[in-house]
Amino acid sequence: MIFIFYIFLFLSIFFAFFGNIGMLRFPDVYTRLQASSKCATTSLLSLFIGLMILKGFSSISVRILVIAIFFLLTSPVASHAIGRSAYEGGILPWRRVRKKEDISEDK
């Protein structure tokens, strides 16, 4: 039990770390939102799963399940609200621009 819990804890730290790196590295609002909210979601979910496995089937794990369900409902709504307000505000999404050498000049 404890070993599985450690695996999930490690996964949680791993995803949180990469989420934060992505937050710093990506170029604009949308991509940063993706990196931060998504990796945070995965890390928190794996933390919840690990705690549920550690506690077994008890009253505390049922409460953790309820918290996890509410988290599943609210977290995407929050990131959707930020993304939507940015999109309605007219912020253009960043696009990768190809180098000149990559574009063929046949046309």
Added chain:
Amino acid sequence: MLITRRKLFKPLQKKRKEKVKSVNVHSKWKIIRILLTTSYLMLGWIFFTVNLAPFSLFLGLMLSFAVAFFTYDLFIEKEEAARRSLLPRIYLLIIYPLVLLTKVYLASFKMIIPVISGQSNPRVVHFRTRLKSELARVVLANSITLTPGTLTLDLDNDHLIVHWLDAKTIHSHYAARLIKGHFESWLKRIWM
């Protein structure tokens, strides 16, 4: 599940077809709405207070009935057209989060590559869903947002605008097939 649903709604359908006095139908629908809201609230109560003592259950039933009596109009719409979204197939509703979890984990492992290399190809894609019920559409949009790499920017009736981190196509049909994946078929089976 199917049988109970038919039993619940068959009299309603019959009466609407025959166009008998609409008052009776409305009051029946009102009672069903109150009972459904009560049962959902009761389920929440049981999950929060993990306690099966009779006094606790009685208190929860009373409180949830009182709340349902005043707020059933907010939770369940007056139109009966939305009634199918009220009774999902529960055994599928339990499986669906597991499907979602596996998708989320797979996608977040894929997400590590653009984070490390710093190379991504983000695009905004538009597509439509075939889901009829509002609740199912909201769940679809939320599960797309929850999957790493895709972010729902807008949901207007059946039209979704999605920001895709690692875009393979801009063609709406293929993009829809890649993004929605199994979600839509699962939700179709849950909420019809």
